[in-house]
Amino acid sequence: MSVPSLTLASPLKGTGYQMICKVLGHLLLILSCVQLAATAVAVIFREPVFWVFLGCAFFTLCCGYLLKYKGRNAHQIKNRQLFLLTTLSWLSLCLFSALPLYLLVPGCTLTDAVFETVSAVTTTGSTVFSGLDTMPKAVLFWRAVLNWMGGIGIIVMAIAILPALKIGGMRLFKTENSDTSDKILPRSSSLSAAIGLVYLFLTVLTGSSYYLAGMAGFDALTHAMTTVATGGFANYDASFGVYKDKPLVLWLSSLFMLLAALPFVLFVSWFKGDRHAIWRDPQVRVFLLLVFSCALVLTCYQVWHNQRGWFEAATHSVFNVVSVITTCGYASEDYTLWGNMAIMLFFYLTFAGACSGSTSGGLKIFRIQLCALLLFKQLKLLVHPKAVWHPTYGGRRIDDQLLGNVLSFCFVYFATIGFIAMMLAFSELDLVTAVTGAATAVANVGPGLGNIIGPAGNFSSLPDAAKWWLSLGMLLGRLEIMTLLILFTPAYWRY
Amino acid sequence: MSVPSLTLASPLKGTGYQMICKVLGHLLLILSCVQLAATAVAVIFREPVFWVFLGCAFFTLCCGYLLKYKGRNAHQIKNRQLFLLTTLSWLSLCLFSALPLYLLVPGCTLTDAVFETVSAVTTTGSTVFSGLDTMPKAVLFWRAVLNWMGGIGIIVMAIAILPALKIGGMRLFKTENSDTSDKILPRSSSLSAAIGLVYLFLTVLTGSSYYLAGMAGFDALTHAMTTVATGGFANYDASFGVYKDKPLVLWLSSLFMLLAALPFVLFVSWFKGDRHAIWRDPQVRVFLLLVFSCALVLTCYQVWHNQRGWFEAATHSVFNVVSVITTCGYASEDYTLWGNMAIMLFFYLTFAGACSGSTSGGLKIFRIQLCALLLFKQLKLLVHPKAVWHPTYGGRRIDDQLLGNVLSFCFVYFATIGFIAMMLAFSELDLVTAVTGAATAVANVGPGLGNIIGPAGNFSSLPDAAKWWLSLGMLLGRLEIMTLLILFTPAYWRY
Ligand SMILES: [K+]
Ligand SMILES: [K+]
Numbered sequence A, B: 001m002s003v004p005s006l007t008l009a010s011p012l013k014g015t016g017y018q019m020i021c022k023v024l025g026h027l028l029l030i031l032s033c034v035q036l037a038a039t040a041v042a043v044i045f046r047e048p049v050f051w052v053f054l055g056c057a058f059f060t061l062c063c064g065y066l067l068k069y070k071g072r073n074a075h076q077i078k079n080r081q082l083f084l085l086t087t088l089s090w091l092s093l094c095l096f097s098a099l100p101l102y103l104l105v106p107g108c109t110l111t112d113a114v115f116e117t118v119s120a121v122t123t124t125g126s127t128v129f130s131g132l133d134t135m136p137k138a139v140l141f142w143r144a145v146l147n148w149m150g151g152i153g154i155i156v157m158a159i160a161i162l163p164a165l166k167i168g169g170m171r172l173f174k175t176e177n178s179d180t181s182d183k184i185l186p187r188s189s190s191l192s193a194a195i196g197l198v199y200l201f202l203t204v205l206t207g208s209s210y211y212l213a214g215m216a217g218f219d220a221l222t223h224a225m226t227t228v229a230t231g232g233f234a235n236y237d238a239s240f241g242v243y244k245d246k247p248l249v250l251w252l253s254s255l256f257m258l259l260a261a262l263p264f265v266l267f268v269s270w271f272k273g274d275r276h277a278i279w280r281d282p283q284v285r286v287f288l289l290l291v292f293s294c295a296l297v298l299t300c301y302q303v304w305h306n307q308r309g310w311f312e313a314a315t316h317s318v319f320n321v322v323s324v325i326t327t328c329g330y331a332s333e334d335y336t337l338w339g340n341m342a343i344m345l346f347f348y349l350t351f352a353g354a355c356s357g358s359t360s361g362g363l364k365i366f367r368i369q370l371c372a373l374l375l376f377k378q379l380k381l382l383v384h385p386k387a388v389w390h391p392t393y394g395g396r397r398i399d400d401q402l403l404g405n406v407l408s409f410c411f412v413y414f415a416t417i418g419f420i421a422m423m424l425a426f427s428e429l430d431l432v433t434a435v436t437g438a439a440t441a442v443a444n445v446g447p448g449l450g451n452i453i454g455p456a457g458n459f460s461s462l463p464d465a466a467k468w469w470l471s472l473g474m475l476l477g478r479l480e481i482m483t484l485l486i487l488f489t490p491a492y493w494r495y
Helices: A002-009 A014-044 A050-070 A081-104 A110-121 A137-165 A189-212 A217-228 A239-243 A247-260 A264-271 A282-305 A310-325 A340-352 A365-383 A400-426 A431-442 A464-478 A482-488 A490-494 B002-009 B014-044 B050-070 B079-104 B110-121 B137-165 B189-212 B217-228 B239-243 B247-260 B264-271 B282-305 B310-325 B340-352 B365-383 B400-426 B431-442 B464-478 B482-488 B490-494
Strands: none
Touching: A014 A050, A014 A081, A014 A137, A050 A081, A050 A137, A081 A110, A081 A137, A081 A464, A081 A482, A110 A137, A110 A464, A137 A189, A137 A217, A137 A264, A189 A217, A189 A247, A189 A264, A217 A247, A239 A247, A247 A310, A282 A310, A282 A340, A282 A365, A310 A340, A340 A431, A340 B400, A340 B431, A365 A400, A365 B400, A365 B482, A365 B490, A400 A431, A400 A464, A400 A482, A400 B340, A400 B365, A400 B400, A431 A464, A431 B340, A431 B431, A464 A482, A482 A490, A482 B365, A490 B365, B014 B050, B014 B079, B014 B137, B050 B079, B050 B137, B079 B110, B079 B137, B079 B464, B079 B482, B110 B137, B110 B464, B137 B189, B137 B217, B137 B264, B189 B217, B189 B247, B189 B264, B217 B247, B239 B247, B247 B310, B282 B310, B282 B340, B282 B365, B310 B340, B340 B431, B365 B400, B400 B431, B400 B464, B400 B482, B431 B464, B464 B482, B482 B490
8 A cells, every 4th residue: 555655755756757857858958048049159259169069059959858758748746856856957957067168168177167067057156267358258158148047047946946845944935826735836837937037127137237337248248147146257357346447337236236136026026016015025124224234334444444435435345245245246356355344244244145035045134034033032031931922024923833944944054064164174275265165155155255265366276175065065055955955864765 | 000010020129139139249258268268379379469369358258248238138039030140140250350360460451350350250261361380379279260160150050040041942951959930049059069069079089180190289279170160271371281291181181171061960960879870861972972073083184184193193182172172271282283174173163062061161062962953853844744753852852942942042152253253353353363262252162263362372462342342252151142131131121
């Protein structure tokens, strides 16, 4: 009697397994289209690398079609198999996207190619490449478009998959279309489509604004993609430092990074006519307040401590604060030179992250809020031990189970950063590089602190082992850790 | 009708207020006896400073008697007033103990005196004094005895007061004598007396062992007091580095630090005949395992990475690992020179702390265990969403409320360290000094990392503001944060 249920529920058996093939096949087909787009870019700029992209596109197409064929009879998937599906989706995307970089970029080892691709797809934006200024445009486009694909992938995952899996308190953001059910994917597709449109619209808006503000056409396109994805890949070694003399670009970029770090569901509500949805959201209010206060403190600090002008100080403070807290990771200059207070602030902001349901990574504001909520609840209980208090968040009641979700996520988040940092220290990185490297990887921010991986630095000089650990950290962070971690528990595979 | 209850429950009114005076009075009377002991030490070593100690003892005696007189009619205290009582006890102990240092030590500012005393009484053991080797013996005795008093104070607080207050999951260690009731102090006094005896016995044992291992008599006495209190004050600038050539001393010290970091209640059980109580305790097992594995890793690392001999490597690895994890804070050499991996490990161990109910500080092992427990519970729930699982810890069922207690404590612990670190960065300390300084203060360890406050360094060169913030951090850590924090909530004072 127990055998059929055993077969049905296993992550590797039944229709769910076929569904995994089908989804992966679809993903690869999309990826091959993107590779064709990169081919087109190469052709437009008359770069000989277009052959490589064309070949990769063909290879990806074949693999994608094969997988799609294998999953042709699939029609539904179990909740539990979503963990495997999500992890495999990101992994296969990374592997197939690493191929062109490995073949194209001179001196790019396999480690470098995988690191750069994982960094791109997870929208981390840490780079091991230098000499970006003279790199073929098709490669730059490829990095940017991977950022962009990663960005939309994250939002869809956060909206359609994670709430059903009850990971890290994401249940809080369950929409009507994402109720617990075995048919999540089709049901949430209309919302995903709407969000895809918003994402596209925001990208076009960002690109046009950049172009009008004086950015070159190609740079406007690629930077728009990496801004909206809060990916942070730039076309120059100096990142956004090349626009130091164009404050308008920096301010526009700050604005669009902020927008990309808000919950995209709220934009959909906005377009549907609910103009106040954004301001009603408790997460958005605290997030904006946090950005504002950090930027204000840093501006004052720079004016008084570093004797800078108010406008210049404000421009760079806002830009870099927004860039780090939205986990975008652009840098307009080396902010670690501003002073110890600034370094400490950026250190904290690296962990924070922005709003849930956006393209940003990190711990996310709502989790910090819920931790604070728990603390207030505990303080209340200490004073009035018999008091009963049912806290709410954005109108939803917070029960103990949800708090448990959130807190165990916080614990595993910091434990993961701690573990990766320990592994980095084993590779003989110093304390600051190891800790901030692990944090910037798991939070998908991009730059770390210190001389090596700071905003003026680069990940290229790190030992290979460190690059692999950082790649793992980026993937873990992107998959909200639990999704990947659970695959390593025996219970997941048992029946 | 509401007026009488309002009067009775206020922390500043009623019999509870008198009880606070009475307890503080008793404390000061004890302190004046200790000051008399320091006078005796000064007389024995023919040091002219004995006048100062005698004067201070007289002053403390007067204040103590005055307070005791004010509280002569007190007979009981409300739970809620215990927060105030606990905080005031530590504060008054610090203030009255700072006086001799301020008057005695040349060049000692008020800030330095307060820092050193807070560091002593909270058993942190960070020092702002240099030239310890030539300091009057009475001053060294005074520092050590403050450590020692702080140590017993912590255990009594952890056993008699904190469980009743439900702070940070300490409820888990409620004994039969510490049931929720308005009469905690008298009921738990027999257990406290037993623990005091164990503490005294352990101190005598440690001192005799030190003496037999070749330490000078005075050093054996003071070091025994600071070992058992896991306080970490040494009589030499080089800390236990002066015993580098006496491995027996280092091994003995490691053993006694370990013993002092075990729950003292278990020793009482042991003396009462339950010889297996210590090994049955889940906290103790994990703690010893952690110490063993860290020491093993560091020993191997030193042998292979630094080409040291096995015995020498093991001696120093065990000693310094035990010293940091038990939050004692002695150093046998500058372990930050061992390499990046060692630095990272000591960085983590700074936060950990040892067993609850011991003299050690930090997060404590049982909280880490409960966090891990929550994580396993969550992973189980992710795989089997409808599963019901009631985790236990040491035979006691862990309910959601207790987990909430523990997790909110973890949150507030790291938030406090983060806040203090930010304030230290405001005083222009660098990232590593600020973060490890805050951690070592709140965890009551002693040494930090980096060039300034590392195991080879000293807190004397820090700016005054940093010293005050660190003093606050030490007090917060010792009072399990919540006890002090709650006094800043309006609800506590409202009725
Ligand atoms: K990023
Ligand atoms: K200590």
